[in-house]
Amino acid sequence: MHNYDEYKGIAEHHLLDYLPQVDAKARTIYDSMKYSVMSGGKRLRPVLLLAACEYAGGETAEALPYACAIEYIHTYSLIHDDLPAMDNDDLRRGNPTNHKIYGEAVAILAGDGLLNTAFETLFRNLTYYFDDPKKLKRHISAALIIAKAAGVNGMIAGQLADVENECRECSIELVDFIDENKTGALLKAPILAGLILAGADEPTILHFASYAECIGKAFQVSDDILDVVGTEKELGKTIGKDSAQGKANYALVNGIEAAEKELHRLTVLAKEALEEACGDTSFFEELADQLEKRRS
Amino acid sequence: MHNYDEYKGIAEHHLLDYLPQVDAKARTIYDSMKYSVMSGGKRLRPVLLLAACEYAGGETAEALPYACAIEYIHTYSLIHDDLPAMDNDDLRRGNPTNHKIYGEAVAILAGDGLLNTAFETLFRNLTYYFDDPKKLKRHISAALIIAKAAGVNGMIAGQLADVENECRECSIELVDFIDENKTGALLKAPILAGLILAGADEPTILHFASYAECIGKAFQVSDDILDVVGTEKELGKTIGKDSAQGKANYALVNGIEAAEKELHRLTVLAKEALEEACGDTSFFEELADQLEKRRS
Numbered sequence: 001m002h003n004y005d006e007y008k009g010i011a012e013h014h015l016l017d018y019l020p021q022v023d024a025k026a027r028t029i030y031d032s033m034k035y036s037v038m039s040g041g042k043r044l045r046p047v048l049l050l051a052a053c054e055y056a057g058g059e060t061a062e063a064l065p066y067a068c069a070i071e072y073i074h075t076y077s078l079i080h081d082d083l084p085a086m087d088n089d090d091l092r093r094g095n096p097t098n099h100k101i102y103g104e105a106v107a108i109l110a111g112d113g114l115l116n117t118a119f120e121t122l123f124r125n126l127t128y129y130f131d132d133p134k135k136l137k138r139h140i141s142a143a144l145i146i147a148k149a150a151g152v153n154g155m156i157a158g159q160l161a162d163v164e165n166e167c168r169e170c171s172i173e174l175v176d177f178i179d180e181n182k183t184g185a186l187l188k189a190p191i192l193a194g195l196i197l198a199g200a201d202e203p204t205i206l207h208f209a210s211y212a213e214c215i216g217k218a219f220q221v222s223d224d225i226l227d228v229v230g231t232e233k234e235l236g237k238t239i240g241k242d243s244a245q246g247k248a249n250y251a252l253v254n255g256i257e258a259a260e261k262e263l264h265r266l267t268v269l270a271k272e273a274l275e276e277a278c279g280d281t282s283f284f285e286e287l288a289d290q291l292e293k294r295r296s
Numbered sequence: 297m298h299n300y301d302e303y304k305g306i307a308e309h310h311l312l313d314y315l316p317q318v319d320a321k322a323r324t325i326y327d328s329m330k331y332s333v334m335s336g337g338k339r340l341r342p343v344l345l346l347a348a349c350e351y352a353g354g355e356t357a358e359a360l361p362y363a364c365a366i367e368y369i370h371t372y373s374l375i376h377d378d379l380p381a382m383d384n385d386d387l388r389r390g391n392p393t394n395h396k397i398y399g400e401a402v403a404i405l406a407g408d409g410l411l412n413t414a415f416e417t418l419f420r421n422l423t424y425y426f427d428d429p430k431k432l433k434r435h436i437s438a439a440l441i442i443a444k445a446a447g448v449n450g451m452i453a454g455q456l457a458d459v460e461n462e463c464r465e466c467s468i469e470l471v472d473f474i475d476e477n478k479t480g481a482l483l484k485a486p487i488l489a490g491l492i493l494a495g496a497d498e499p500t501i502l503h504f505a506s507y508a509e510c511i512g513k514a515f516q517v518s519d520d521i522l523d524v525v526g527t528e529k530e531l532g533k534t535i536g537k538d539s540a541q542g543k544a545n546y547a548l549v550n551g552i553e554a555a556e557k558e559l560h561r562l563t564v565l566a567k568e569a570l571e572e573a574c575g576d577t578s579f580f581e582e583l584a585d586q587l588e589k590r591r592s
Contacts, residue, residue, distance in 0.1 A: 025473045026453035028460060033448070080408060085381075085400035104381035105459045108404065112376060112411065113448045119415040120443040126422075126436045133429055140422045147416040152329070152409045157322035163401045164324060177321045 001054055001283050004047060004290070010060065011046035011067050018068045018121040032102040032110035033117070036075050040093045040236075044219075045070045049190035051283055052208065058198025062135075065125040066142055066197065069118035070190050073150045076114035077159070077186075079107055086163060087241065094236030119147065134199075142193040149189030158182025162248060170248040176217075178248045183223070184216030207277040208284075214270035215288055221263045222294060224249040228256060230295065267292040297350055297579050300343060300586070306356065307342035307363050314364045314417040328398040328406035329413070332371050336389045336532075340515075341366045345486035347579055348504065354494025358431075361421040362438060362493065365414035366486050369446045372410035373455070373482075375403055382459060383537065390532030415443065430495075438489040445485030454478025458544060466544040472513075474544045479519070480512030503573040504580075510566035511584055517559045518590060520545040524552060526591065563588040 002010070015037055022030045046067035053063035082089040082097040083104060089097050099107035122143040129136040148154055158181030165174060191212045195205050227242045228251045242249035251259035270288040274281040298306070311333055318326045342363035349359035378385040378393040379400060385393050395403035418439040425432040444450055454477030461470060487508045491501050523538045524547045538545035547555035566584040570577040 020447070020449055022448050022453055023473065025470060026448070026456045026477070029448050029452060029456040076408075080404055083381075083404065085379075085404060106456065108376055108379065108381060109452055109456050109459065111408070112372075113452045115408065115411055116443065116447040116452060119419075120440070120447050123415075123418075123436065123440040123443045127440065130433050130436075136432070137426050140419065140426075144416070144419040144423065147412065147419045151316070151412040151416050152318050152322070152325050153316055156325060156405055156409045156412060157318055160322045160325040160402065160405050163405065174321060177319065181322070 001051065001280065003283070004287065007047040007050045008043045010050060010064075011043050011071065014064050015046075015068055015071060018065060018072075019117060020120075028102065028106055029109055029113050032098060032106050033072075033075075033113050035101060036079050036092075036098045036110065037072065037114070039095050043071065045074050045186060045190045048187065048212075049194040051287075052191045052194025053198045054194075055279065055281070055283065056195045056198035056200035056204065058194070062139075063194055063197055065121050066146065066190070066193050069121050070146055070186065070193075072114040072118040072121075073146070073155075074186060076111040076118075077150075077155060079111040079114070081159065083107060087245070089238055089241070091236065091238050115150075118150075119143075122146070138197055138199060142196045145193045145196065146189050149185040154181055154185035154189075158185065166245050166247055170253060172253060175248045175250055175253055179217055179220035179250070180213075183220040184213060187216040187219060188212035204277055207273055210273035211270050211284060211288075214266045214273060215291055218263055218266035218270065218288070219291055221250045221259055221266065222291065224251040225256060225259050225263065226295070228252065236296070263292055297347065297576065299579070300583065303343040303346045304339045306346060306360075307339045307367065310360050311342075311364055311367060314361060314368075315413060316416075324398065324402055325405060325409050328394060328402050329368075329371075329409050331397060332375050332388075332394045332406065333368065333410070335391050339367065341370050341482060341486045344483065344508075345490040347583075348487045348490025349494045350490075351575065351577070351579065352491045352494035352496035352500065354490070358435075359490055359493055361417050362442065362486070362489050365417050366442055366482065366489075368410040368414040368417075369442070369451075370482060372407040372414075373446075373451060375407040375410070377455065379403060382455075383541070385534055385537070387532065387534050411446075414446075415439075418442070434493055434495060438492045441489045441492065442485050445481040450477055450481035450485075454481065462541050462543055466549060468549060471544045471546055471549055475513055475516035475546070476509075479516040480509060483512040483515060484508035500573055503569055506569035507566050507580060507584075510562045510569060511587055514559055514562035514566065514584070515587055517546045517555055517562065518587065520547040521552060521555050521559065522591070524548065532592070559588055 019033055049067045049070060050060055050063050078092060079098045081087050082092055083099055090100055098110055126139055129139055158178050161178045162182055191208050195208055227249060243252055267288050271285045274284055315329055345363045345366060346356055346359050374388060375394045377383050378388055379395055386396055394406055422435055425435055454474050457474045458478055487504050491504055523545060539548055563584050567581045570580055
């Protein structure tokens with residue numbers, strides 16, 4: 001197993017590999033997609049995918065298209081989320097958002113282009129396994145998991161509920177629904193997809209599903225805390241937006257102290273979920289601790 | 297072989313089959329996707345897919361997920377194209393556009409949701425062919441053709457070039473590029489995907505690829521003519537927009553008479569492309585004639 005920065009390095013080294021070259025007449029679509037894909041970030045989703053695949057004995061080369069596809073999907077969701085009609089954000093990872101550079105029309109198309117490219121990459125990847133039925137099935141299952149998590153019973157459902165409930169009192173149940181879908185779905189999917197690509201057994205997948213659900217919730221709670229107490233410089237994005245827009249935010253609904261307690265509880269639960277998993281799970285336990293302590 | 301209206305009826309009967317039910321907390325995403333999917337239209341892309349599959353001896357049941365997926369992709373492209381930041385259209389198929397009913401944020405998500413649902417449907421469909429390697433390969437190839445046609449070297453490239461060249465003088469070369477990609481790619485893909493699903497041979501696929509390219513161009517030229525000489529009532533959408541927005545339009549660049557001549561030339565070429573194709577190609581020849589004469 002590598003460490004976080006090594007997996008991140010591998011993912012970043014290959015992030016442009018699956019962005020197709022385009023005709024000069026549509027060059028801007030490539031430039032705008034590349035701008036957002038290469039504008040930094042933690043690369044948490046590809047790291048989780050590569051680590052899960054290696055943990056279960058899979059090959060990194062097989063996992064790369066999935067690692068990149070899930071980062072494209074995450075990036076498209078940020079581009080659309082930042083649009084004036086959505087969160088209306090000028091700043092992302094310390095840089096101007098896509099529509100501030102390329103305009104709204106191109107930003108909408110860049111998001112569409114990244115989502116399409118993610119799935120085009122995965123369909124093309126399947127054609128390389130025509131002669132290996134066992135691996136082909138694993139790859140199809142992994143791709144389906146990512147597509148479901150990104151869809152209208154996953155991330156898009158969370159986005160919808162988030163957008164629709166601005167400026168309203170949010171119940172804890174609704175905050176949970178938004179967190180589970182908007183953030184949790186696309187953190188769980190890379191872990192499960194990585195395991196499935198490597199042919200992990202059912203008990204392993206179940207242990208890691210519990211782990212993923214806990215760190216997904218923890219990640220959103222810490223996001224909510226940072227939106228209240230973080231600094232713009234550390235985060236590279238506009239803060240205090242949840243409060244200004246009346247967004248669902250665990251720390252705003254329950255207070256900072258309760259949020260920090262919940263974050264710790266979820267981190268402990270995540271680590272406990274791996275106690276019965278075979279092999280060396282230390283990467284994932286350390287990651288849960290790092291996510292609890294993160295300041296950006 | 298069925299006639300156009302029969303294929304259209306089959307497609308419409310199944311169009312909601314692959315739209316997933318969603319949690320009540322995100323119900324609006326389902327409603328908004330359904331609103332646009334069910335708001336009428338010619339259903340040309342699913343008809344082409346079902347007809348091509350049946351022509352080559354394939355089973356309609358196998359082609360249905362693809363027919364619906366390509367209509368979802370077409371529908372998402374219309375929703376995003378109609379947004380204020382893009383074409384800013386209030387009317388589509390005689391009804392208010394998606395964002396006029398649901399607002400811009402939901403319309404963006406409904407488009408994203410339909411694109412994701414299209415590919416989620418195709419990945420899920422692949423899992424039903426795990427025990428039939430021959431068919432599984434055909435299905436993967438068909439899905440890849442659709443993903444490529446919808447992507448940044450297909451429809452999205454055309455949209456980008458169209459958006460970027462508003463209010464400029466368009467060269468004939470650029471108009472061709474936009475037409476081939478924005479419209480042509482998603483008319484060619486269903487024909488090829490239908491044939492591939494049915495296991496058609498290479499010469500058949502090549503004849504139909506030529507046919508598809510000709511009717512794709514013809515379709516866009518007739519669209520351009522209708523934007524100049526059609527009526528809003530017949531078309532169910534705002535007309536004269538190309539002129540008002542300085543959009544690439546064959547009839548505006550070359551004149552109505554030259555456009556009608558080109559439309560006829562392309563229709564003849566399309567039919568000639570099928571002369572050496574085996575079996576009964578009359579459905580596709582009649583369709584080329586119908587598309588030449590269409591008034592909406």
